[in-house]
Amino acid sequence: MNTESIYDYLERIANLIRTDVRKTGVAKGLQPVQLEALHYLSRCNRYSNTPVAVADYLGLTKGTVSQTLGVLESSGFIEKQADLNDRRVVHLNLTVDGARVVSDAIPPNILKSAVDGLSETSRNEITATLNQVLRELQTANKLKTFGSCKTCRYHLTQEDGRRRCGLTMEWLTEADAEKICREHQPTAESV
Amino acid sequence: MNTESIYDYLERIANLIRTDVRKTGVAKGLQPVQLEALHYLSRCNRYSNTPVAVADYLGLTKGTVSQTLGVLESSGFIEKQADLNDRRVVHLNLTVDGARVVSDAIPPNILKSAVDGLSETSRNEITATLNQVLRELQTANKLKTFGSCKTCRYHLTQEDGRRRCGLTMEWLTEADAEKICREHQPTAESV
DNA sequence: GTCAATAGGTATTGTGTCGATACTAACTCT
DNA sequence: AGAGTTAGTATCGACACAATACCTATTGAC
Numbered sequence: 441m442n443t444e445s446i447y448d449y450l451e452r453i454a455n456l457i458r459t460d461v462r463k464t465g466v467a468k469g470l471q472p473v474q475l476e477a478l479h480y481l482s483r484c485n486r487y488s489n490t491p492v493a494v495a496d497y498l499g500l501t502k503g504t505v506s507q508t509l510g511v512l513e514s515s516g517f518i519e520k521q522a523d524l525n526d527r528r529v530v531h532l533n534l535t536v537d538g539a540r541v542v543s544d545a546i547p548p549n550i551l552k553s554a555v556d557g558l559s560e561t562s563r564n565e566i567t568a569t570l571n572q573v574l575r576e577l578q579t580a581n582k583l584k585t586f587g588s589c590k591t592c593r594y595h596l597t598q599e600d601g602r603r604r605c606g607l608t609m610e611w612l613t614e615a616d617a618e619k620i621c622r623e624h625q626p627t628a629e630s631v
Numbered sequence: 632m633n634t635e636s637i638y639d640y641l642e643r644i645a646n647l648i649r650t651d652v653r654k655t656g657v658a659k660g661l662q663p664v665q666l667e668a669l670h671y672l673s674r675c676n677r678y679s680n681t682p683v684a685v686a687d688y689l690g691l692t693k694g695t696v697s698q699t700l701g702v703l704e705s706s707g708f709i710e711k712q713a714d715l716n717d718r719r720v721v722h723l724n725l726t727v728d729g730a731r732v733v734s735d736a737i738p739p740n741i742l743k744s745a746v747d748g749l750s751e752t753s754r755n756e757i758t759a760t761l762n763q764v765l766r767e768l769q770t771a772n773k774l775k776t777f778g779s780c781k782t783c784r785y786h787l788t789q790e791d792g793r794r795r796c797g798l799t800m801e802w803l804t805e806a807d808a809e810k811i812c813r814e815h816q817p818t819a820e821s822v
Numbered sequence: 823g824t825c826a827a828t829a830g831g832t833a834t835t836g837t838g839t840c841g842a843t844a845c846t847a848a849c850t851c852t
Numbered sequence: 853a854g855a856g857t858t859a860g861t862a863t864c865g866a867c868a869c870a871a872t873a874c875c876t877a878t879t880g881a882c
Contacts, residue, residue, distance in 0.1 A: 442746075442754050442755070442758050443738045443742060443743055443746045444737075444738050445758055446738075446742065446746060446754070446757060446758055446761060447648075447737065447738035447739070447742050449758070449761035449762060449764075449765055450644065450645065450648065450742075450761065451648075451667065451670070452765055452777075453641060453761065453764055453765055453768065454641065454645040454648075454649075455667070455688075455689060455690055456690065456765075456768050456769075456772075456774065457638075457641065457642075457645075457768075458645075458690070459689075459690030459691075460772075462840085462841095466841080471840090471866090471867065471868075473867090473868070473869095474867095476642065476646070479642070490830080490831095491830075491831065491832095492829080492830060492831080497646075498646060498650075499646055499647065499649070499650030499653075500650075500868085500869070500870090501869075501870060501871080502830075502831070502832090503831090503832080503833085503834095503869080503870070503871075503872090504868065504869045504870070505869095506831065506832060506833085507832090507833095507867085507868075507869085508867085508868075508869095510832090511866095511867075526829095526830085526877075526878070527876080527877060527878090528829070528830040528831065528876065528877045528878070529829095529830065529831085529877095530830080530831070546635070546638065547634045547635050547637070547638035548638070550768060550771075550772050551634060551637065551638055551641075551768070552634055553771040553772060554764065554767040554768040554771045554772065555633075555634045555637060555767070556771065557767050557770070557771050558763075558767060562760075562763065563633050563634075563637070564633070565756075565760055566637060566760045566763070566764060567633050567636055567637055567640070569753075569756055569757045569760045569761075570637060570640035570641065570644065570760075571640060572749075572753065572757070573640075573644055573745065573757060574640055574643055574644055574647075576745040576746070576748050576749060577644065577647050577648075577741060577742070577745040578647075579748070580741075580744040580745045580747065580748050581647075581651075581741050581744060581745065583647065586643075653869085653870095657870080662837095662838065662839075662869095664838090664839070664840095665838090681859075681860095682859075682860065682861095683858085683859060683860080691839090691840070691841090692840075692841060692842080693859075693860070693861090694840080694841070694842080694843090694860090694861080694862085694863095695839065695840045695841065696840095697860065697861060697862085698838085698839075698840085698861090698862095699838085699839075699840095701861090702837095702838075714859095717848075717849070717858095717859085718847080718848060718849085718859095719847065719848045719849070719858065719859040719860065720848095720858095720859060720860085721859080721860070
């Protein structure tokens with residue numbers, strides 16, 4: 441059984457990357473988790489930029505995430521904004537600083553230089569197998585998928601090309617369709 | 632460029648696994664890092680079971696690791712043993728409890744169930760591409776490889792099948808040859 | 823419509839990670 | 853013999869993280 445070696449590789453790769461992220465993050469006053477939260481917020485849609493969504497995505501409790509977000513707010517990387525319809529809900533928006541820090545630090549340099557050494561076909565192969573691992577993790581363990589809007593079961597495309605969400609019935613822009621949604625459901629054939 | 636998507640997948644996979652490891656680890660009173668340290672100690676050779684080696688492997692400072700090892704010692708998962716030749720050096724040995732906890736928790740269940748859903752060829756493909764990513768990370772960033780003894784540049788095999796280390800000139804058992812060494816150097820053709 | 827259940831969020835407390843700095847002891851090299 | 857180096861520990865402060873408790877707003881059952 442090579443489950444062990446798959447785990448060994450993943451653990452090792454994750455450690456190397458994490459060390460690198462820590463090193464470059466510390467220079468900007470950011471912990472690895474903080475950077476991951478910012479990274480998520482830079483890619484999620486307007487339904488998914490809330491504390492619970494971040495907690496779900498990172499697999500942490502809402503209490504823990506609340507603290508981390510507090511640090512990020514006081515450091516000026518995010519801003520909180522009350523929801524208009526549901527007064528319990530808070531939306532998190534990246535500040536200019538927050539956005540810049542994400543695009544500077546991600547993807548980490550250690551990975552950039554590693555991928556530079558790979559052929560185009562190798563890159564595609566790696567992307568495909570990682571995709572496969574992730575999907576298998578998600579389906580085998582019944583986890584939320586956090587996929588991009590346009591790959592969602594509820595994503596509707598009309599004849600005129602306009603898009604809308606089958607759950608909220610809201611219209612979506614092309615940019616919306618690329619973003620991560622916390623309500624994402626994989627399509628039938630992809631399960 | 633798909634460096635970003637490779638990073639996205641790796642980050643996501645690492646988070647899912649880490650969450651699972653945390654959950655099952657907490658039940659046994661172990662933090663994720665503690666489990667990784669134990670996991671390393673369960674696989675490394677007798678030159679590599681020291682605090683500095685653990686620190687190098689995990690990419691942390693020796694101070695940090697010293698603390699973590701202190702916790703592991705007082706919880707009864709490892710024992711410290713003075714080196715006979717160099718009185719600065721401490722060797723770390725897993726206790727029975729420590730060994731059991733590693734074999735219980737690793738590989739994590741989330742990964743086991745995911746890998747169960749894969750075909751034999753998929754598994755081999757995944758193992759191969761992860762191997763490629765790791766090697767590329769290591770060579771492109773000139774990191775220590777921490778490979779297994781038998782794949783080392785200094786590993787010598789005699790005509791009678793006996794093995795020895797070209798650095799220490801010590802004889803090696805078959806079991807030794809499988810273990811992780813902190814002095815590991817990749818062979819010429821693998822660079 | 824009212825009241826219980828639920829969901830989003832914060833506050834507090836305790837344990838542990840982590841780096842930085844400083845320190846001791848032992849080894850090496852010249 | 854003395855300078856530099858290496859293995860390891862100690863201490864401090866910032867932060868991660870879970871658990872618990874708590875508040876407010878929404879939902880849902882009747």
